Amino acid sequence: MKQPKPQPGILDIELYVGGKSTVQGVQDILKLSSNENPNGPPASAQKALAASAATLHRYPESDHSGLRSALADFHGLDVQKIICGCGSDELISFLCQAYSGPGVEVIHSSHGFLMYKLYAMAAGATIVPVPEAERYVDVDAMLAAITPRTGLIFLANPGNPTGTKISDADIARLIAGTPPDVLIVLDGAYADYIEDWDGGARFVKSHNNVVMLRTLSKMYGLGGLRVGWGYGPQHVIDVLNRVRGPFNLSAPALAAGEAAVRDHAFVISHRGQNNAARRWLTDELAALGVLSDPSEANFILARFADQAQAEACDDYLQSIGILVRRVGSYGLPHALRMTVPDMVGCARVVAGVKAFMEQAA
Ligand SMILES: Cc1ncc(COP(=O)(O)O)c(C=O)c1O
Structure with missing residues (x-):
């Protein structure tokens, strides 16, 4: 059947999938999948x-x-x-x-x-x-x-x-x-x-x-x-x-x-909070054997032993309401990208990854 055709190459574009924001049956969601500011807008x-x-x-x-x-x-x-x-x-x-x-x-x-x-x-x-x-x-x-x-x-x-x-x-x-x-x-x-x-x-x-x-x-x-x-x-x-x-x-x-x-004060205060929380999260995950490179942003890229472990950890975190981002589409299937939350959220992430490691051991 005849139908309008797009320009060559358009249909080769993979559809962008945004960060997950819900999990069926889980109420208390910590969304760390889209690098959003945990404090909200000023x-x-x-x-x-x-x-x-x-x-x-x-x-x-x-x-x-x-x-x-x-x-x-x-x-x-x-x-x-x-x-x-x-x-x-x-x-x-x-x-x-x-x-x-x-x-x-x-x-x-x-x-x-x-x-x-x-x-x-x-x-x-x-x-x-x-x-x-x-x-x-x-x-x-x-x-x-x-x-x-x-x-x-x-x-x-x-x-x-x-x-x-x-x-x-x-x-x-x-x-x-x-x-x-x-x-x-x-x-x-x-x-x-x-x-x-x-x-x-x-x-x-x-x-x-x-x-x-x-x-x-x-x-x-x-x-x-x-x-x-x-x-x-x-x-x-x-x-x-x-x-x-x-x-x-x-x-x-x-x-x-x-x-x-x-609103200059907002930047100063949020930058300080993000960078301190990022340092803490990076160090605590490293102590669990989950390493990441020094990040200068509001997220870290946590590396796991392999793709299977990264995906299993993601599944576990989702089951307890923590939503991070798989980055296989970026050629990093063994890693998970996590937005840096506030300190309460950071403690929840570390506890979640620790529990995953213990139950997988
Ligand atoms: C490196 C980089 N550039 C650009 C953007 C786009 O940002 P926005 O379109 O929300 O301004 C993002 C968003 O995640 C990003 O990570």
């Missing part, structure tokens, strides 16, 4: 969101000037070079649409964020996954993968699902070895958890082919609202603004996002 953002309800008949501002100004003030950036997206996901899709396509190669590290691959495929581009070295991005391997057909390079730093971060010296080496007509995307979705680090903004300031992406979904607890942003050279921002729909962010999202970014 009260300031909730207030701004509620206040926006009375003017929902108005279209949102299309230039996002309030949110962009808040971001420029807080991060010390040029407001003209900031673009906002419906999550940083949307900006990844704009980048793939504008700078890749059939015949263009898109490089990403093999354990990098899945959406690079999915949006590059949606644009008809060829994806080039590059192996990592012990779950750290391998800059030399990335440089070796560049060909005359390369259009885009995505670098998640810290990585997801690894949580590992490469140094600014390594980023500088990647940029220095990349031809100037290839666009490098520094995805700093978790940069807010690192004190005194700009997520790579300094490289955007000094290079014409570097873009930084950030999100309010993690530190700011606004994943449900969908607010991300990018910082790039003017010529790239001008291109992305042509691909962007004028009303891509809703008025409530803009209002809450701006309030959150102006």
Whole structure:
């Protein structure tokens, strides 16, 4: 039977499966499968969101000037070079649409964020996954993968699902070895958890082919609202603004996002809490024989003896209401990614893994 056909390659895209949030028959759920902030959004953002309800008949501002100004003030950036997206996901899709396509190669590290691959495929581009070295991005391997057909390079730093971060010296080496007509995307979705680090903004300031992406979904607890942003050279921002729909962010999202970014105290307090809990969780699991790499994000990647043990542990944790993330689709079937919860949640995770180990022994 005749029917409309999508563009070649679209049906090869695997459907993205989000983190699990329920288990049948279990009431007390601890959701650690989507790297969400355990504290929820700042009260300031909730207030701004509620206040926006009375003017929902108005279209949102299309230039996002309030949110962009808040971001420029807080991060010390040029407001003209900031673009906002419906999550940083949307900006990844704009980048793939504008700078890749059939015949263009898109490089990403093999354990990098899945959406690079999915949006590059949606644009008809060829994806080039590059192996990592012990779950750290391998800059030399990335440089070796560049060909005359390369259009885009995505670098998640810290990585997801690894949580590992490469140094600014390594980023500088990647940029220095990349031809100037290839666009490098520094995805700093978790940069807010690192004190005194700009997520790579300094490289955007000094290079014409570097873009930084950030999100309010993690530190700011606004994943449900969908607010991300990018910082790039003017010529790239001008291109992305042509691909962007004028009303891509809703008025409530803009209002809450701006309030959150102006809430500096929230960042300081949550960063301190996350990083202390992360250290404790990492050490306690290591004492049980479950190791993870030093993470710079709001999650850890716990490694098990093999895939069977990781899956059995996941099944056990689910049975007691703890939902973590399997990462086989990232090529890490022997590992489980766990969002760092508050200290009460951390103690529950450690007790759960300990009980699993004891009953499996
Ligand atoms: C590395 C990385 N980049 C981008 C995103 C997308 O974030 P959002 O679309 O919620 O802004 C995520 C979300 O998990 C991520 O881990």
